[in-house]
Amino acid sequence: MSDIGRMMAGINPMPRAPEQGPGARELLHEIVGTPVQAPRRRPRLLLMPVAALLATAAVLVVAVLPVDAPSGIAPAAALAFHRSDDGWVVTVKDLYADPERFVSEFRARGFDIELSLQPGSPSVVGKVMGGDSSKEATIEEESVACGPAGDRCTVSFRIPADFQGGASIWLARPARQGERYVWAGDVDAPGELLHCVPYRGMTVDRLRAVLAGRDGSIESFRVMNGHRSNPVPQVPGTWLVEHAAPTAPGQVVVWAQPDRTVPDANAKAMAGCPKS
Amino acid sequence: MTHPPGARDRFEAIYHAHYPAVHQYAARRTDSPDDTADAIAETFLTAWRRIADVPDGDAARLWLYGVARRVLANQRRGKSRGAALAVRLKAELSTAPPPVPDRTGPVWEAFDALSARDREVLALAFWEHLTGPEIGQVLGCTATAARIRLHRARKRLAQALEVTDHDQAKTSAEPRGESL
Numbered sequence: 001m002s003d004i005g006r007m008m009a010g011i012n013p014m015p016r017a018p019e020q021g022p023g024a025r026e027l028l029h030e031i032v033g034t035p036v037q038a039p040r041r042r043p044r045l046l047l048m049p050v051a052a053l054l055a056t057a058a059v060l061v062v063a064v065l066p067v068d069a070p071s072g073i074a075p076a077a078a079l080a081f082h083r084s085d086d087g088w089v090v091t092v093k094d095l096y097a098d099p100e101r102f103v104s105e106f107r108a109r110g111f112d113i114e115l116s117l118q119p120g121s122p123s124v125v126g127k128v129m130g131g132d133s134s135k136e137a138t139i140e141e142e143s144v145a146c147g148p149a150g151d152r153c154t155v156s157f158r159i160p161a162d163f164q165g166g167a168s169i170w171l172a173r174p175a176r177q178g179e180r181y182v183w184a185g186d187v188d189a190p191g192e193l194l195h196c197v198p199y200r201g202m203t204v205d206r207l208r209a210v211l212a213g214r215d216g217s218i219e220s221f222r223v224m225n226g227h228r229s230n231p232v233p234q235v236p237g238t239w240l241v242e243h244a245a246p247t248a249p250g251q252v253v254v255w256a257q258p259d260r261t262v263p264d265a266n267a268k269a270m271a272g273c274p275k276s
Numbered sequence: 277m278t279h280p281p282g283a284r285d286r287f288e289a290i291y292h293a294h295y296p297a298v299h300q301y302a303a304r305r306t307d308s309p310d311d312t313a314d315a316i317a318e319t320f321l322t323a324w325r326r327i328a329d330v331p332d333g334d335a336a337r338l339w340l341y342g343v344a345r346r347v348l349a350n351q352r353r354g355k356s357r358g359a360a361l362a363v364r365l366k367a368e369l370s371t372a373p374p375p376v377p378d379r380t381g382p383v384w385e386a387f388d389a390l391s392a393r394d395r396e397v398l399a400l401a402f403w404e405h406l407t408g409p410e411i412g413q414v415l416g417c418t419a420t421a422a423r424i425r426l427h428r429a430r431k432r433l434a435q436a437l438e439v440t441d442h443d444q445a446k447t448s449a450e451p452r453g454e455s456l
Contacts, residue, residue: 003434003439004398004402004430004433004434004439005402007383007433007437007439008383008387008398008399008401008402008403008433009402009403010383011379011381011383011384011387012304012402012403013303013304013379013403014299014300014303014304017296017297017299017300018296018299018300018303019296020292020295020296021365021368022364022368023313023362023364023365023366023367023368023369024295024299024316024365026364026365027316027317027320027362027364027365028288028291028320030317030362031287031291031317031320031321031324032284032287032288032324034321034324034325224364242367243363243364243367245363255363255364
């Protein structure tokens with residue numbers, strides 16, 4: 001082996017393969033339980049400059065619409081495009097629009113972009129939660145503004161001027177009544193049910209009372225059983241809370257255990273919270 | 277919409293076969309167990325959603341590396357927040373002792389001072405033990421481009437460490453003026 005090879009091997013941060021622990025097994029079950037989206041389509045776009053494409057579209061619109069066509073026949077656009085210094089700012093005007101409408105409105109601007117909006121917990125609404133692109137993803141969220149009830153959100157994101165290829169973007173939108181979250185932030189993040197609540201290590205009864213004071217409740221419990229955790233309908237109120245995660249508006253899933261020591265991870269989450 | 281029958285079995289087989297490699301790939305490139313767990317979760321979530329695109333055999337590992345690379349790039353830009361997944365895994369990784377306790381010393385310093393591009397190609401070659409064509413698949417470039425990138429990265433690391441890279445002397449001359 002060369003010197004460089006030996007030196008690189010010497011600083012390998014994880015030389016040995018890790019074993020799959022219970023967390024890895026649980027992750028597998030979580031992943032296969034997530035909803036599946038339609039397969040990604042990659043329409044072959046003609047390599048036509050965007051300006052030329054728009055000019056063509058404008059001509060076509062003029063050509064096919066009768067001069068006395070009443071305005072408002074077409075459904076309102078689901079997306080609004082605005083030029084910015086370094087690209088486009090796209091505002092999602094209809095968070096609940098059919099994904100096909102997003103695709104066609106992007107395509108009309110010369111973009112091969114697929115937008116998927118799925119319900120997310122309050123702290124992640126408007127955030128780009130992931131996606132896939134033919135290049136390194138460069139699409140970033142620009143802003144999100146919601147009404148007082150956390151609904152009627154306006155979500156914008158930025159597409160850089162040098163964006164090329166295709167992309168799919170997964171964006172979190174507010175959950176509608178009865179919907180469960182596909183994307184969830186930390187349950188103690190700002191805007192979430194347990195923001196500024198040092199819930200780790202609390203008894204289940206205590207957490208239940210805290211949640212009730214915030215119009216929330218425990219939807220379900222999970223308890224470790226060997227290599228993975230299993231859902232259980234109830235646990236004794238004296239058990240200790242290990243973790244929690246938002247599952248739907250006003251509801252959380254709680255990982256609880258009878259008596260094991262819970263690592264104190266509250267301090268980091270409580271940074272910036274009022275001292276009690 | 278649901279995946280066709282058999283997709284779940286195929287995903288589980290891919291997960292079990294490549295979980296350690298993806299875990300290592302992520303852990304080698306992040307500083308925190310939370311980021312490692314998020315990267316593992318998002319990489320396999322992408323694989324599950326795009327199971328029809330995941331190639332068979334060992335090519336799946338290269339495909340997963342490519343996804344993980346993009347996930348980590350997003351993570352570094354603060355643009356990835358992860359799904360409501362891997363809570364247990366995060367707890368597990370945060371309480372496990374780090375495999376290598378500190379990242380200090382002259383080799384680390386020289387490695388850290390390289391560009392992200394150089395670090396990635398060196399890591400793929402010497403930590404993931406990939407060949408030139410395999411590196412090309414992960415980076416989305418040709419095998420030749422990957423070899424040239426590796427050649428240049430090795431040279432820069434050797435210069436920083438003031439050592440002679442003997443393997444380097446045997447490789448062909450670097451094409452002049454080629455921008456990769």
